Amino acid sequence: MAGAREVQASTRLIYDQLQCFVQALLHPSVSCTAYPTQVCIQQLPVRFPAVSGPVKEFHTSAGLRAPPAVLLWLLVKPLHKVTAIILGRSIRKWWKALPSNKRQLFREWAWQRRWRLMGVGTGLLLFISLFFLTYMEETPVTGRSRLLVFSRENFIKLTDHASEMYLEEYGNSFIPDFDPRHQVVKRVVQHLADRNRDIEGMNSVPWTVHVIEKPIVNAFAMPNGMIFVFTGMLEAVGDVHQLAFVLGHEMAHALIGHAAEQASLAHVLDLLSMILLTMIWAICPRDSLALLGQWIQGRLVEILFDRPYSRKLEAEADQVGLQLAAKACVDVRAGPVFWQQMELFDQIKEEPTMPEWISTHPSHHSRITHLDHLVPEAIELRARCGCPALPDPDPRAVFSKIAQKLLEDAEKGKNKAKREEKERERAAGTQQRVQPQLGAALVISAQQQTLLSKEDLTEIRLLRKEVEPKTNGS
Numbered sequence: 001m002a003g004a005r006e007v008q009a010s011t012r013l014i015y016d017q018l019q020c021f022v023q024a025l026l027h028p029s030v031s032c033t034a035y036p037t038q039v040c041i042q043q044l045p046v047r048f049p050a051v052s053g054p055v056k057e058f059h060t061s062a063g064l065r066a067p068p069a070v071l072l073w074l075l076v077k078p079l080h081k082v083t084a085i086i087l088g089r090s091i092r093k094w095w096k097a098l099p100s101n102k103r104q105l106f107r108e109w110a111w112q113r114r115w116r117l118m119g120v121g122t123g124l125l126l127f128i129s130l131f132f133l134t135y136m137e138e139t140p141v142t143g144r145s146r147l148l149v150f151s152r153e154n155f156i157k158l159t160d161h162a163s164e165m166y167l168e169e170y171g172n173s174f175i176p177d178f179d180p181r182h183q184v185v186k187r188v189v190q191h192l193a194d195r196n197r198d199i200e201g202m203n204s205v206p207w208t209v210h211v212i213e214k215p216i217v218n219a220f221a222m223p224n225g226m227i228f229v230f231t232g233m234l235e236a237v238g239d240v241h242q243l244a245f246v247l248g249h250e251m252a253h254a255l256i257g258h259a260a261e262q263a264s265l266a267h268v269l270d271l272l273s274m275i276l277l278t279m280i281w282a283i284c285p286r287d288s289l290a291l292l293g294q295w296i297q298g299r300l301v302e303i304l305f306d307r308p309y310s311r312k313l314e315a316e317a318d319q320v321g322l323q324l325a326a327k328a329c330v331d332v333r334a335g336p337v338f339w340q341q342m343e344l345f346d347q348i349k350e351e352p353t354m355p356e357w358i359s360t361h362p363s364h365h366s367r368i369t370h371l372d373h374l375v376p377e378a379i380e381l382r383a384r385c386g387c388p389a390l391p392d393p394d395p396r397a398v399f400s401k402i403a404q405k406l407l408e409d410a411e412k413g414k415n416k417a418k419r420e421e422k423e424r425e426r427a428a429g430t431q432q433r434v435q436p437q438l439g440a441a442l443v444i445s446a447q448q449q450t451l452l453s454k455e456d457l458t459e460i461r462l463l464r465k466e467v468e469p470k471t472n473g474s
Helices: 002-017 020-026 068-097 100-112 114-133 152-173 180-194 231-236 240-256 258-283 287-327 334-349 364-384 395-441 446-451 454-473
Strands: 136-138 145-147 208-212 219-221 226-230
Touching (some): 068 287, 100 114, 145 258, 152 226, 180 208, 180 231, 180 240, 219 240, 226 231, 240 287, 258 287, 287 334, 287 364, 334 364, 334 395
Parallel strands (some): 208 226
Antiparallel strands (some): 136 145, 219 226
């Protein structure tokens, strides 16, 4: 009991002290240090209500909808794949139709010119490499080198089409602008933008907010600045600091241009896959084997390139989002706590977890570990930006205690339910065994009937009528 009271007291202390950022939301033009931490605001809810409706599996960023930047490429891509298949099959049929002597002559010709052919292949690879090197650039904030074949301006124009699709899809579910939930999200986004004006691209993005009335734990930002937040996310975050971290993560995706980067990678991988696909259909002796090889090639590209790269971008968005939150005087410790909550939710609900190596997003545990490693640097960044010191206790330690107690209670509840189920099964089995025995005991032979009086026989018949319906019903 003492431990539980300590956890409750620590939790109340955290949410009583973490008010400075909310004051900054109301007055973005004034530094957060101008407000004492004990001042509380009534206009905005610091804690959102607990999740009450059905919640789908959480994932930040937009879903696996086709990247809008490659609409033209998506139209041409199937033709390229069909062309590679036809070319590969044609080469295979041509080779099979050759007489054996001509095949031998061709092998000898290729062997005699092997160095020349290898030189041509190497030169072609160097040309392709130099071509793509001209499209290398550094990412904002992190300075990471990357391939970007789509310019930011052209990419944003192409993403406008996807934004219109989302507006049409969710238009009837938008909550009005005067709704307090919309106001909270809008002020958090505006505060993050105001405190990070020094970042490249922040001033040029017209951030707009749309809150969708759906119990889906998700949020995503488009490259053109449109931010979509589902009310399920507002119910999932513990406070405004966690909300700021989630929105900072999504704004980081848009600022760095991760969508254009992923589209560029997909473009390059598709071109290389065309070469491999042609080779597969040319080498495999039968179409069935070629189809199997094509499927294996597609899965290998996903597992070895697409999924790891997506996880890498998610980790970078967590890093940059934490920096955006730190410069906005957010309690950066709320980032790991948010993912601790998501992990606890999955553990209590016993949700099936996908292995990280086949997922597009890092696991909750990986994100917690990564963010915990970044928190000390983020706290130093807060201090350099003139933010007030973070209050004690550390919400990560407090939540760990809460999570441990909740898991213990959940385990006790499951064990109790199992015991009750076993007792019900045992009682039902005992009743089924006793009732047939009682009914059989009331069955008497004709010889026994002659020895009994009419009153005894009548009483036995009445007892049998009472027992038989129970026996048949069981």
